[in-house]
Amino acid sequence: MLFYFYPKIDTKNFSMIRPFILFLFALNLLPAFAQNPTTVSVFDMEMVYEGLELYNQRKIPSEGAYNNQPSFISDQLLLLSAERNGQTDILEYDIATKKKRWITDTESSEYSPQKLPGTDAIAAVGLAENGNQKLYKYTPDGLPTTLFDSLSFAYFVPIDSEKIIGTILHNNYMDLVKANSDSQNSELILTNVGRGIQRIPKSNSVSYTVVNNENSLDLYALPITDYEDAYFITKLPIGVQDYVWLTKNQILVGKGNQLFLYDIYGEDKWIPIASLKHFNLKEITRMAVSPSGKRIAIVSE
Secondary structure, three states: OOOOOOOEEEOOOOOOOOHHHHHHHHHHHOOOOOOOOOEEEEEEEEOOOOOOEEEEEEEOOOOOOEEEEEOOOOOOOEEEEEEEEOOEEEEEEOOOOOOEOOOOOOOOEEEEEEEOOOOOEEEEEEEEOOOEEEEEEEEOOOEEEEEOOOOEEEEEEEEEOOOEEEEOOOEOOOEEEEEEEOOOEEEEEOOOOOOOEOOOOOOOHHHHEEEEOOOOOOEEEEOOOOOOOEEEEEEEEOOOOOEEEEOOOOEEEOOOEEEEEEEOOOOOOOOEEEEEEOOOOOOOOOOOEOOOOEEEEEEEE
């Protein structure tokens, strides 16, 4: 098992006690009314002796202030939530041709678009004008189908075409659940979690965050074959909510205009590995890495 040397926690009895802080995390999902405008840049990247080298910046043209939550379909195609005409739709961007294709044009707004494994469909959180929030499946032409009738997902990771691990809104905090869209069954894994849930590449695990006693975030790994086991990985830097896996052993976060790397087999600290100051990027938040690991999408102000 991947993180065998980290202490185990009991997910059935583990509960954090900071719902107000996690409520603020949930507010960061949908739409960024009070947030500064964000952009998405795509880079080629390569690990070199001096650190992480980023080059060939492509800043995705925007039509509104909110451009966020990128995820790769392939090394060439990127999905993101992008604002136009006062709402947020799913945008597909072709990195090679620089062409944009709007997948949705609905009365609701769509967030966190991700490809459903084994299909040509896309899953995304839909927020209706009346405040109803559900997880939908969209065809390549943007036709929606509700995946879950009774669950209000905030963040999620698709395990396959039917199984989802994600966070659902519960009062003023978020719970981590596993759910099946075919059976409509769901099971609570953990209460009071953060927004950072990711699939760990080339493994059978996902990772998630919880608030620790210092009001920063702890990062855990959870095997998808054994939901009762969870393994502590590390603490995220203070003030950081988002992270991305470069490899199954290396994690990347952004803070300000810098990137920091944590290697689970290296020193127990975050190491500055790249500066994006010369790209005129600041306040880095969400990131996504392409399937080959050769490209990265970065959200910044």
